[in-house]
Amino acid sequence: MAEILASLRSLMASHSPPLDALVVPSEDYHQSEYVSDRDKRRGFVSGFTGSAGLALVTKNDARLWTDGRYFLQATQELSDEWKLMRMGEDPAVDAWMADNLPAEAAIGIDPWCVSVETAQRWQLAFAKKQQKLVQTETNLVDEVWKSRPPAEINPVMVHPLEFTGRSVAQKLKDLREKLKNERARGIIITTLDEASLYHSCPNNLLVQTH
Template identity: 75%
Template sequence: MLIWKSKETMADTLAALRSLMSSHSPPLHALIIPSEDYHQSEYVSARDKRRAFVSGFTGSAGLAFITMDEALLWTDGRYFLQATQQLSDQWKLMRMGDDPPVDIWMANNLPKDAAIGVDTWCVSVDTAQKWECAFAKKQQKLVQTTRNLVDEVWKNWLPAQENPVIVHPLQFAGQSVADKLKELRRKLVLGKARYYYNST
């Protein structure tokens, strides 16, 4: 269970992140903190709620963006009211559909040649490419952080949850596990691939 922080502790978190951004190589002008985990899940385990940890906003969808002077949070219409209630005055709510999209805002409001950090394990290739395209107009660049900076600040990071694997009955799965693996390996050979990764 996450215990959300006071306004003062939230300020300490932002200050600690900004210090890490400054000392990063290269130094970062901004840091993107998505909601998703390393499997691109929207509904993540408690230990992966990094965006919620830094902002205090607990909705399932949103993106936090921190510069040296500002902290902004994008979310959709389902969560506008919740976000206004949970965000401290150190944060600005960016309403999807009303305010500029995050990539456009970043490109227009950050300086030329800005370095924008993100843990690239937490974003899809399509999203990263979209951001890079927007940043290219002002020679800004998306930078893969050397580590997840939120994890560096989150001192009481929760242990991984372990849940049992559930095997669905054949009537629902359609094929046995052995048959599915056999078919998958056949397709790997045909595709000249060494492994298959599925994030779902």
């Protein structure tokens, strides 16, 4: 883990602007909690394999936030370079960054892996010290993850009507009727469970759609 952190910090220092911290969430491009091996970036940098959590790497510190399901597991999996932050007991990640990072700190994120709602909430917390989120053009974890697994290619399987209850055509018809009632011209579906619902496909077959 020490070598991975050193490589990340080197990229952070050479970034324009230089980054005071790098956020590595669990989620993939679809905000999924359960992600493919290729998207387990937080697990790669921290060694923590639970499904939920967030890693934060600063110039001299590395912290992992997770919930009560994983406190014991995290203490067993994290190396000495990492400090466990217990959600519900320790300060939330945005509060910790706002209080502990310097004024005007640049905090790197992959914008595909952090929701707009989360980013806006963090920006409010950062306002008092004029800290800012910086969207990296590439995911810095991917640049140091030399053995990153390849994208999975799975055959598409459509569930039969006896399991879905409605055909794809009927689901789309019902959805269009709802859009019409709401006077909406369309809908953007990004989460994998919703996409699999309207395709009548198992959710795990859509993990590599980005």
